[in-house]
Amino acid sequence: MPLPQLFQRLGIRSPVFQAPIGAIASAELAAAVAEAGGVGHLACTWRSPDQLRELLLRMRSLTTGPYGANFVLDFPIDERLGIALEHGVPVISFFWGDGTPHLGRVKAAGAVAIQVIGSVDDAKRAADAGFDLIVAQGMEAGGHVRGSLGTMTLVPQVVDAVTPLPVLAGGGIADRRGVKAAVDLGAVGVWVGTRFLAAQEANIHADYLERVLASSGEDTLYSQLFDVGWPNAPLRSLKNATTRSWEAAGRPLPPHRPGEGEIVAKRADGTGIPRYHFGSPTREVVGNAGAMALYAGEAVGLVNSVAPARTIVEELAQGIP
Incomplete structure (x- = not known):
């Protein structure tokens, strides 16, 4: 072509x-x-x-x-x-x-x-x-x-x-x-x-990468869940502990979601990352990176x-x- x-x-x-x-x-x-x-x-x-x-x-x-x-x-x-x-x-x-x-x-x-x-x-x-x-x-x-x-x-x-x-x-x-x-x-x-x-060469956290390699398209969720810092923006991410607890609670709206405001991880400079923040985990993040926004498309099942x-x-x- x-x-x-x-x-x-x-x-x-x-x-x-x-x-x-x-x-x-x-x-x-x-x-x-x-x-x-x-x-x-x-x-x-x-x-x-x-x-x-x-x-x-x-x-x-x-x-x-x-x-x-x-x-x-x-x-x-x-x-x-x-x-x-x-x-x-x-x-x-x-x-x-x-x-x-x-x-x-x-x-x-x-x-x-x-x-x-x-x-x-x-x-x-x-x-x-x-x-x-x-x-x-x-x-x-x-x-x-x-x-x-x-x-x-x-x-x-x-x-x-x-x-x-x-x-x-x-x-x-x-x-x-x-x-x-x-x-x-x-x-x-x-x-x-x-x-x-x-x-x-991707600056991706090891836990995030592990989930990408193990997931299929059915493991993604289309939602507006990870909206702290970027509201009203639909997104597709991998299902994780955060999404599952939210769904189990009946998909409540902010500020009534499970663990709202909880710090789940920290950046290299020590700043906290709250649950539902829109940022995804890079290599230097410490803490519960798997609870953060793990963005991936439906083609993730082809990435192995x-x-x-x-x-x-x-x-x-x-x-x-």
Whole structure:
């Protein structure tokens, strides 16, 4: 399949985009994906300005390949977006809202602008606004889920609505068969998160990784449960002690959920992580990491081994003709 001119300009050899899987997406992971010919992605919304500068300098030391900075529009991003553009990040993606107000800054800096959407109407809006690339995220996806349609139905409708604008497919894709299906639906590439949880370079807690490798799609739960710090945002995560006790209690609303306010783990700096917080456990978390938000999509049942990010990119790319 001939790659879009946009991909050729960025130096993308394999249209495999590693989704910005929160703090699990380390610089080492994003750089390894970029070095393999795909596009690595960093979650930049919740890092302090100094942390973000340090992260981007680290990326510069690891790769000259294409990578992206992702911003969630439920939070203030102006300063952090400016830092990313100042550091020459070549790809900027927006999620959970309309990135159009920021589009002029991204274009002026010469970066590629991506909008992640969950509906056909949102795709049309993004196309009309002038985005370079659209990600159609199906409901099977792990983490926060924007729309209500499955990947199989959403992607071809989005492709038909915005052609000739290139579309990436996200949600439920974790092996070359899923990639091939996405291409058959009209996508030019894929946006993959869950498979990269089991990359060697991922900054994932050992307990979280163990659950990913042992779980099936039936072990995921679509809810708004992990909402401390990010309310009113549907998500898909692995069932765990927190979700089971909540369901056993009849799915009560805040602040009446079991263990509300309890500190279940701590970060490296000693700050506590309350039950129902939206953050997922990284390597340095201590405590009951398994009770935290363990994001994973329905394709988690296809993830049964740890591999270098390069190997994952190469395996996924086998699905592209």
